[in-house]
Amino acid sequence: MKILVYSYRMDEAEYFEKFSKKYNVEIELSKEGPTLENVSLANGFDCISIITTSVDRKLMEKFHQIGVKFISTRTIGYDHIDIKSAKEFGIHVGNVTYSPNSVADYTVMMILMLSRKIKIIMERSNVQDYSLKGVQGKELQNLTVGIIGTGRIGKTVIRHLSGFNCKMLAYDIYKDKKLNQYAEYVDLKELFQKSDVITMHVPATKDNYHIINKNSIALMKNGVFIINTARGSLINTNDLIDGIENKKIGGAALDVIENESNIYYNDLKSQVITNRDLAILKSYPNVIVTPHTAFYTDQAVSDMVENSILSCTLFVEEKENPWEVY
Structure with a gap:
């Protein structure tokens, strides 16, 4: 069996x-x-492995014409793949799972960095400003954290946060009774209204598009912290910026943003980046922006590679494939 791997990285x-x-x-x-x-590279391959690059209808049609039968993305999210076209051309699609600790650890780190105003502290210390004005933080034990999505990553975040003795609210269509010892399941409106910190761990689906918008922001507490280590499309960026500027939102930590494709994972020094929202967000002292690296650990990369190979193998052998999404 052969697999063509696109977007191969040395790591x-x-x-x-x-x-x-x-x-x-x-x-x-x-x-x-x-x-x-370069679609011709896939000639003679039943399976290809990709990462976050877009596979649109035209590309899907070309893959179909040369005989590709299965596309495995080495990511949990698969919103970069045109699933409708995949169904039309009879190409099956799979994602992967990887260590939930990677994103969960990163999420907790970003909550702590935001609540303790670490961006301001670090920037000041770089210019030898060691004053205390404006850098007083908050303790997690005094905050209510709302977790949207309690799948593998969301539930790991909850377990990690349980050690900080903070109150937790959770929202998910499918409730996990095992989490009741740590968090209280509530509806989304109540989560928005009662949370001091909101962190999202849901996929980029049509139903979840812009789940954070001007209407949901209006429900939130003044000074709320928003964390996003999932997908950029979960937040309406213009509404987020408005919320930050009118001080409704106390801060945001964003590992993902809208329209990040072709920006993140590239060395763009000395280039003009055509994403004004990114430039605006990075300019705020209470906003932390990182380049979609929450997943990036040695264990996660190992899992991504292994499960992509295994998923292709299971497909070819016509065995049950837990990663096949279509």
Whole structure:
């Protein structure tokens, strides 16, 4: 069996070597993401592995024409893949799972950084300003944290936060009774109204699009902290900016933003970036922006590579595949 790997990174090298041997799979690697210009690389491959690069209808049609039957994305989210077109052309699609601790640890870190105003403290210390004015923080034990989404990552965040003795509210369509010892499930409106900190761990679906918007922000406490380590499309960026500027929102920590494609994971020094919202958000002293790196640990990268290979193998062998989304 052979798998073509697009968007191959050097940090994945040892894992592709390790798991290709483990599962007896031949791997061909391309540092390029899938495009109409390089689609021919997939000739002769039933399965391809991608990461966050877009696969639109035109590209899906080309893959269909050369015989690709399965696309595995080495990510949990698969909103960069045109699922409707995949169904039309009969190409199956799978995602992967990886260590939930990676994003959960990062989320807790961002909550602490935001609540303790670490961005201001670090920037001041860089210019030898060690004054205390404006850097008084808050203690987690005195805050209510609202967790939107209690899947693998959300529930891990809850378990991690339980050690801080903070009150937690949770929202999910599917409730996990095991979490009742840590958090109280409430409806989304109540979560917005009662939370001092709101962190999101839901996929980028049509129903979740702009779940944070001017209407939901209006329900929130004054000075609320908003954390997003999931997907940029969960937040209406213009409404977020308005909320920050009118001081309704006390701060935001964003590992993802809208329209981040073709920006994150690239070295763009000395270039003009055509994302004004990113520039605006980075300018605020109470906003932390990181480049979609919450997932990025050695364990997570290992899991992403292994599960993508395993998913392709299960598809070809016509076995039950827990990662197949269509």
